[in-house]
Amino acid sequence: xxxxxxxxxxxxxxxxxxxxxxxxxxxxxxxxxxxxxQYAAFYSALSEDAAKEPLYIHLSRRKLPExxxxxxxxxxxxxxxDDGHNTVQIGVCPGDGTLHLSYDxxxxxxxxxxxxxxxxxxxxxxxxSASLFTPHLSRLPGLGAEHDELFSYITYPRFVQLGSNxxxxxxxxxxxxxxxxxxxxxxxxGPYKYEYLGTNLKGVDNNPYIHGLDYRNGxxxxxxxxxxxxxxxxxxxxxxxxxxQQRGPNSAENNHNICYAYSDxxxxxxxxxxxxxxxxxxxxxxxxxDSKGIVAFNxxxxxxxxxxxxxxxxxxxxxxxxxxDAVDGEQKWKHYYRSPDGVWTQRALPHVQGxxxxxxxxxxxxxxxxLYLILPDHNAPTLTxxxxxxxxxxxxxxxxxxxxxxxxxxPLVDTTRLPYDNVLSVFTRASNAADLDSxxxxxxxxxxxxx
Numbered sequence: 119x120x121x122x123x124x125x126x127x128x129x130x131x132x133x134x135x136x137x138x139x140x141x142x143x144x145x146x147x148x149x150x151x152x153x154x155x156q157y158a159a160f161y162s163a164l165s166e167d168a169a170k171e172p173l174y175i176h177l178s179r180r181k182l183p184e185x186x187x188x189x190x191x192x193x194x195x196x197x198x199x200d201d202g203h204n205t206v207q208i209g210v211c212p213g214d215g216t217l218h219l220s221y222d223x224x225x226x227x228x229x230x231x232x233x234x235x236x237x238x239x240x241x242x243x244x245x246x247s248a249s250l251f252t253p254h255l256s257r258l259p260g261l262g263a264e265h266d267e268l269f270s271y272i273t274y275p276r277f278v279q280l281g282s283n284x285x286x287x288x289x290x291x292x293x294x295x296x297x298x299x300x301x302x303x304x305x306x307x308g309p310y311k312y313e314y315l316g317t318n319l320k321g322v323d324n325n326p327y328i329h330g331l332d333y334r335n336g337x338x339x340x341x342x343x344x345x346x347x348x349x350x351x352x353x354x355x356x357x358x359x360x361x362x363q364q365r366g367p368n369s370a371e372n373n374h375n376i377c378y379a380y381s382d383x384x385x386x387x388x389x390x391x392x393x394x395x396x397x398x399x400x401x402x403x404x405x406x407x408d409s410k411g412i413v414a415f416n417x418x419x420x421x422x423x424x425x426x427x428x429x430x431x432x433x434x435x436x437x438x439x440x441x442x443d444a445v446d447g448e449q450k451w452k453h454y455y456r457s458p459d460g461v462w463t464q465r466a467l468p469h470v471q472g473x474x475x476x477x478x479x480x481x482x483x484x485x486x487x488x489l490y491l492i493l494p495d496h497n498a499p500t501l502t503x504x505x506x507x508x509x510x511x512x513x514x515x516x517x518x519x520x521x522x523x524x525x526x527x528x529p530l531v532d533t534t535r536l537p538y539d540n541v542l543s544v545f546t547r548a549s550n551a552a553d554l555d556s557x558x559x560x561x562x563x564x565x566x567x568x569x
Contacts, residue, residue, distance in 0.1 A: 120519040123565040137202035141527035143478035144426040151535040172196035209277025215239030220275035228269040260311025294347035294368030296325035316399030330429030346372040373423040376415040422474040430481035442472035485540040542567040
């Protein structure tokens with residue numbers, strides 16, 4: 119069993135909102151570590167005694183392993199839309215020490231800002247404040263007006279460290295009818311700036327929903343599901359907002375298949391699991407739904423398959439996916455695993471119920487290559503952690519921690535800390551009441567488990 123974690127509070131969660139903003143599975147990067155410091159971003163009111171609305175981005179940092187959190191507020195950007203998609207993401211660029219934020223998107227113009235260089239490389243040399251960052255931006259650094267249309271309809275931004283660079287991924291289009299794109303921030307052509315690489319995943323009457331992007335030992339891994347598009351009245355109206363409904367006309371009922379591809383050159387070209395080249399972005403190509411050899415599991419629509427649940431990659435190149443399906447007749451949470459030699463297997467998880475449409479979980483790989491599955495309950499305030507050890511070839515799942523006091527939230531993990539000191543930092547929400555009392559205070563917290 120895991121010992122109980124140290125818990126630190128970032129700030130109060132805005133529970134008056136209908137939709138959760140602090141803790142969603144597609145938030146790949148709300149908490150990141152670099153050079154012995156940890157960074158976390160969350161939404162809250164301007165201050166504890168301020169009005170509930172609007173919300174603002176709070177950015178925190180601390181020195182590891184147990185330093186006190188320092189937090190400031192970007193008070194120049196009020197967040198007003200009650201939509202769980204509109205989360206905040208952090209990127210840390212190892213090459214120049216800049217911090218990057220992208221935030222508040224659901225089919226919206228790009229929203230972005232970054233710090234001055236050196237902040238992450240020499241954090242103690244800088245007083246922590248919003249003055250270290252640019253104003254609110256609607257373009258990526260280094261890109262011009264020729265890309266403005268592309269960046270006018272953004273959802274699901276993600277950052278991935280690529281050696282000394284960072285990759286920025288985002289979706290354009292709408293639920294069931296969209297594409298994923300990638301750009302890289304690097305010093306390849308002089309001072310650090312972005313280069314747009316292209317459309318890595320192309321939707322054709324559907325859209326890809328990625329579980330994650332993970333860069334390990336020089337290889338970038340991607341797994342995803344497709345969501346088929348259902349045409350509805352007004353779907354092609356530029357002012358249409360039906361697709362923004364959390365369970366709109368193109369809901370998760372249309373999710374199907376689990377797919378896989380990888381890149382050995384930072385997202386410029388992509389190969390299927392057999393190592394065959396299937397797209398070269400420089401030639402205008404993309405991985406498409408009919409690309410050869412991308413389907414790992416044929417899972418039909420209506421099978422309870424989730425979107426954007428979780429992905430992790432171990433040090434040997436094994437790819438782990440968390441999702442759920444009812445292909446066998448019963449809805450179950452499952453661990454889908456691609457071994458380093460390319461063989462896919464799937465196993466249902468014990469101790470938990472992966473309900474249809476339920477809260478999504480998270481995966482993390484320890485320094486010893488053991489897999490941890492961090493799983494919320496959809497209805498009860500219970501957080502559960504299972505462990506699948508490398509020694510069992512990830513085939514057995516041990517219940518190693520379970521506790522109440524955590525309102526249903528999709529937990530996030532600092533994957534960049536685990537190689538540093540083998541501490542599992544979980545970003546989630548905690549309540550001062552053991553039940554779901556609507557009057558209880560709920561905080562955004564970090565749980566630190568020593569593995």
